[in-house]
Amino acid sequence: xxxxxxxxxxxxxxxxxxxxxxxxxxxxxxxxxxxxxxxxxxxxxxxxxxxxxxxxxxxxxxxxxxxxxxxxxxxxxxxxxxxxxxxxxxxxxxxxxxxxxxxxxxxxxxxxxxxxxxxxxxxxxxxxxxxxxxxxxxxxxxxxxxxxxxxxxxxxxxxxxxxxxxxxxxxxxxxxxxxxxxxxxxxxxxxxxxxxxxxxxxxxxxxxxxxxxxxxxxxx
Amino acid sequence: xxxxxxxxxxxxxxxxxxxxxxxxxxxxxxxxxxxxxxxxxxxxxxxxxxxxxxxxxxxxxxxxxxxxxxxxxxxxxxxxxxxxxxxxxxxxxxxxxxxxxxxxxxxxxxxxxxxxxxxxxxxxxxxxxxxxxxxxxxxxxxxxxxxxxxxxxxxxxxxxxxxxxxxxxxxxxxxxxxxxxxxxxxxxxxxxxxxxxxxxxxxxxxxxxxxxxxxxxxxx
DNA sequence: CTAATTATGGCAGCCCATGACAGATGACAA
DNA sequence: TTGTCATCTGTCATGGGCTGCCATAATTAG
Numbered sequence: 001x002x003x004x005x006x007x008x009x010x011x012x013x014x015x016x017x018x019x020x021x022x023x024x025x026x027x028x029x030x031x032x033x034x035x036x037x038x039x040x041x042x043x044x045x046x047x048x049x050x051x052x053x054x055x056x057x058x059x060x061x062x063x064x065x066x067x068x069x070x071x072x073x074x075x076x077x078x079x080x081x082x083x084x085x086x087x088x089x090x091x092x093x094x095x096x097x098x099x100x101x102x103x104x105x106x107x108x109x110x111x112x113x114x115x116x117x118x119x120x121x122x123x124x125x126x127x128x129x130x131x132x133x134x135x136x137x138x139x140x141x142x143x144x145x146x147x148x149x150x151x152x153x154x155x156x157x158x159x160x161x162x163x164x165x166x167x168x169x170x171x172x173x174x175x176x177x178x179x180x181x182x183x184x185x186x187x188x189x190x191x192x193x194x195x196x197x198x199x200x201x202x203x204x205x206x207x208x209x210x211x212x213x214x215x216x217x218x219x220x
Numbered sequence: 221x222x223x224x225x226x227x228x229x230x231x232x233x234x235x236x237x238x239x240x241x242x243x244x245x246x247x248x249x250x251x252x253x254x255x256x257x258x259x260x261x262x263x264x265x266x267x268x269x270x271x272x273x274x275x276x277x278x279x280x281x282x283x284x285x286x287x288x289x290x291x292x293x294x295x296x297x298x299x300x301x302x303x304x305x306x307x308x309x310x311x312x313x314x315x316x317x318x319x320x321x322x323x324x325x326x327x328x329x330x331x332x333x334x335x336x337x338x339x340x341x342x343x344x345x346x347x348x349x350x351x352x353x354x355x356x357x358x359x360x361x362x363x364x365x366x367x368x369x370x371x372x373x374x375x376x377x378x379x380x381x382x383x384x385x386x387x388x389x390x391x392x393x394x395x396x397x398x399x400x401x402x403x404x405x406x407x408x409x410x411x412x413x414x415x416x417x418x419x420x421x422x423x424x425x426x427x428x429x430x431x432x433x434x435x436x437x438x439x440x
Numbered sequence: 441c442t443a444a445t446t447a448t449g450g451c452a453g454c455c456c457a458t459g460a461c462a463g464a465t466g467a468c469a470a
Numbered sequence: 471t472t473g474t475c476a477t478c479t480g481t482c483a484t485g486g487g488c489t490g491c492c493a494t495a496a497t498t499a500g
């Protein structure tokens with residue numbers, strides 16, 4: 001890897017770190033791109049060569065997490081039922097945050113704190129999750145042997161699990177920022193979801209419909 | 221109602237209608253506030269006196285819908301189990317769009333089309349739904365006789381149902397814009413969700429935990 | 441060392457959004 | 471009707487987010 005590339009990578013990380021320090025110190029909205037650029041001694045114009053927008057920087061990690069989750073799901077054994085595969089993938093992801101290098105763990109918690117302090121940003125981060133949901137749905141549908149676009153069931157399954165994770169995060173939002181409670185809350189939400197679902201529903205074993213949607217009935 | 225107030229109301233509606241016409245013609249992003257203001261022959265500054273932002277205008281109807289849904293839920297009979305109350309509230313809401321005046325129905329469909337064409341906007345609309353979810357959760361928790369902040373179960377139930385509605389909308393996104401298919405898809409998604417959930421789970425009848433979250437276990 | 445590639449900085453400009461001030465318009469009472 | 475008052479509206483100025491353009495400086499390749 002050449003000098004040029006290393007330099008770029010370093011600048012990128014510097015921008016992220018400087019930005020999040022400012023976000024924590026004075027809030028996301030109150031922090032201007034000029035401030036971030038100045039902190040790294042880079043022209044504001046250059047900032048936008050690294051990140052498409054201030055929001056892009058703030059939510060940059062989401063793409064990394066998307067990779068982690070989708071690959072975690074892909075790595076689950078083929079025999080595992082869809083719901084178990086999904087929840088285990090998410091569990092693995094969360095526990096990865098614990099076993100990570102302390103530096104990465106600290107970054108993760110800082111992200112969470114900034115997001116929890118900015119409802120709009122938090123909402124946007126979940127909005128970006130929609131893309132991840134699509135990918136997860138494709139994989140789940142494959143495992144269920146159904147079609148991810150005409151059959152809403154894999155989509156529903158994915159939505160249920162991601163909802164649980166989201167609720168788990170929400171529960172930990174206010175309370176401090178230590179990782180343990182967050183992990184516990186997500187675990188708990190996933191367990192509750194498992195209790196809530198009818199056993200075997202995720203395996204499409206019964207001859208239940210699911211394709212009714214394509215008929216687009218028009219009552220009344 | 222005085223002339224002044226009528227005028228304001230008329231200007232407000234004109235702005236919304238002009239905006240959505242432009243949104244459909246050239247896209248949301250490509251439409252500037254100046255264009256909207258010009259179309260209604262109003263100064264751009266005045267635009268911001270009616271709406272806090274361009275996005276506010278585009279998502280204005282969400283607050284109206286929030287009212288409809290929360291009051292629909294509140295109106296459900298007290299004996300009705302929580303899940304049924306929720307789904308019926310949503311069903312009523314959707315069917316209301318059908319029985320509405322043709323003008324309102326047309327507006328509703330136009331909203332959907334613009335949202336479906338703008339992923340960011342769509343995502344933001346669901347983000348705003350978070351507020352609605354909170355209110356629904358409070359009511360559901362009340363009916364379940366549990367606490368909406370310490371017990372994640374009512375939150376999960378609400379999240380499941382709203383997820384289903386969202387998936388129903390998604391299914392209808394591409395296909396044309398006629399109301400029938402949308403209603404059918406949402407109905408279908410709700411039915412599938414009912415199939416997916418373990419009967420009685422929403423009534424917290426069993427002695428299942430639910431409060432485990434507060435212990436914040438930290439495995440590994 | 442030279443030449444091509446590429447990152448950077450500065451500038452000008454667009455759009456969104458907000459505060460301040462002044463003028464216009466409707467509301468209301470004498 | 472008229473005059474006062476509240477409120478709405480337009481204009482101006484400002485700041486922040488974001489982009490295109492061009493010149494310059496740095497890195498890399500030959």
